[in-house]
Amino acid sequence: MTALNPDFAEEMMKYGEDTALACFNCGTCSAICPLLHDHFPRKLIRYIQIGAKDRILENAAELWKCLHCGLCTQTCPREANPGEIILSLKRMAVENWRKS
Amino acid sequence: MYRPRDIIETIAGNLRRTRNPFGIPNTLVNRWWKDADLPKNGEALLFTGLMYQFVPYIETATGYLAKFEDTPWAEYLRYARWAPSTLSGLGLALITPGRDKRKFNRTLQNIARILTASRASFYYRPELDQYSGVLLYDLGDQKTFENHAHWVARRLTSAGVKKLITVDPHTTYALKELYPKITGAHFEVTPYFEKIRIPARKTDRTVTLHDPCFYGRYLGLSDVPARALAALGIQCRKVEQSGAFTHCCGGPAESISPKLAGEVGGRRLAQLSAPGAPIVAMCPICLGNLRKLGADVEDLSSILAENLAA
Numbered sequence: 054m055t056a057l058n059p060d061f062a063e064e065m066m067k068y069g070e071d072t073a074l075a076c077f078n079c080g081t082c083s084a085i086c087p088l089l090h091d092h093f094p095r096k097l098i099r100y101i102q103i104g105a106k107d108r109i110l111e112n113a114a115e116l117w118k119c120l121h122c123g124l125c126t127q128t129c130p131r132e133a134n135p136g137e138i139i140l141s142l143k144r145m146a147v148e149n150w151r152k153s
Numbered sequence: 154m155y156r157p158r159d160i161i162e163t164i165a166g167n168l169r170r171t172r173n174p175f176g177i178p179n180t181l182v183n184r185w186w187k188d189a190d191l192p193k194n195g196e197a198l199l200f201t202g203l204m205y206q207f208v209p210y211i212e213t214a215t216g217y218l219a220k221f222e223d224t225p226w227a228e229y230l231r232y233a234r235w236a237p238s239t240l241s242g243l244g245l246a247l248i249t250p251g252r253d254k255r256k257f258n259r260t261l262q263n264i265a266r267i268l269t270a271s272r273a274s275f276y277y278r279p280e281l282d283q284y285s286g287v288l289l290y291d292l293g294d295q296k297t298f299e300n301h302a303h304w305v306a307r308r309l310t311s312a313g314v315k316k317l318i319t320v321d322p323h324t325t326y327a328l329k330e331l332y333p334k335i336t337g338a339h340f341e342v343t344p345y346f347e348k349i350r351i352p353a354r355k356t357d358r359t360v361t362l363h364d365p366c367f368y369g370r371y372l373g374l375s376d377v378p379a380r381a382l383a384a385l386g387i388q389c390r391k392v393e394q395s396g397a398f399t400h401c402c403g404g405p406a407e408s409i410s411p412k413l414a415g416e417v418g419g420r421r422l423a424q425l426s427a428p429g430a431p432i433v434a435m436c437p438i439c440l441g442n443l444r445k446l447g448a449d450v451e452d453l454s455s456i457l458a459e460n461l462a463a
């Protein structure tokens with residue numbers, strides 16, 4: 054069971070990027086991503102949209118597969134900046150480890 | 154894949170304690186200038202950010218990481234952050250081959266020669282040339298990155314530095330884009346290849362140029378090195394992905410997962426090998442990762458310096 058946090062997208066502002074709600078999940082980012090990995094980063098952006106913060110933190114290691122190469126940001130039709138969203142999630146995860 | 158937390162806390166601890174992500178004293182890492190006759194006065198500080206100097210150490214460290222990735226030994230990495238930074242740093246310095254250190258020192262000496270031949274007004278002061286901390290930014294450790302960036306920016310501003318000449322895309326991005334936002338310090342940052350004014354010579358050479366993500370996409374500078382080569386008569390073959398759509402070399406993943414860095418780099422190497430010309434890189438991370446994959450890759454500066462010697 055995953056608890057949903059409706060304010061999560063807003064909370065992300067603290068870590069740098071609050072554009073997750075602009076994403077309409079077209080999957081261009083996942084198609085262009087050099088990782089070719091399991092709907093990355095689209096899946097994680099969807100988790101932000103639905104407030105599944107716990108799900109992201111449970112699988113936080115996945116975030117560091119991102120090379121921060123910026124191809125997803127370059128090609129996003131909604132200018133949702135997926136690369137920076139992933140970087141913001143990394144910041145959140147690091148802060149979370151250090152608090153715990 | 155290693156646990157990101159173990160890698161991040163080790164690197165962050167080293168950077169906090171020694172100002173070096175490996176814990177190696179910077180005076181041991183930054184020695185290229187000792188064999189170069191560099192100006193002490195000029196308009197812009199040559200700021201290497203120590204990235205080229207780090208390549209041999211990255212190759213040694215990631216060689217061990219590759220050996221133990223996804224084995225039970227990987228578990229022991231969690232204790233690395235408790236090891237004294239200088240002790241582990243000195244150990245790494247000792248096991249890193251001297252020939253590799255000299256090779257990358259020559260890259261920086263070539264860059265200084267190119268700047269001198271281009272009559273660029275620059276100077277070098279090793280005590281001001283520090284690591285930018287950009288890896289911690291990429292890894293999401295914003296707090297450690299910000300603290301380090303403030304320290305570096307304070308040193309530069311106290312010394313009256315206003316202009317910087319950089320040699321790699323990651324340091325260029327950090328100093329040009331991140332430092333002004335984070336530290337409030339604004340430097341005029343110029344990559345060395347924007348300063349090239351070498352008299353044109355006739356050469357008959359073709360290369361395949363790999364655009365790094367930070368020059369090609371983040372800074373939109375990939376035309377500049379290609380133009381510098383064209384001015385020397387060196388042609389660049391077309392690559393499947395380049396410029397703003399360039400493909401990552403895989404290098405940024407090398408600390409967390411050498412296996413992943415190899416997979417992504419392998420895909421890029423296939424694109425770069427297709428045109429059949431010698432591969433040229435202009436980023437130490439790309440250079441190191443492509444070398445690890447067995448590519449015969451040269452740095453842009455060595456191609457340009459060859460032309461000086463011709």
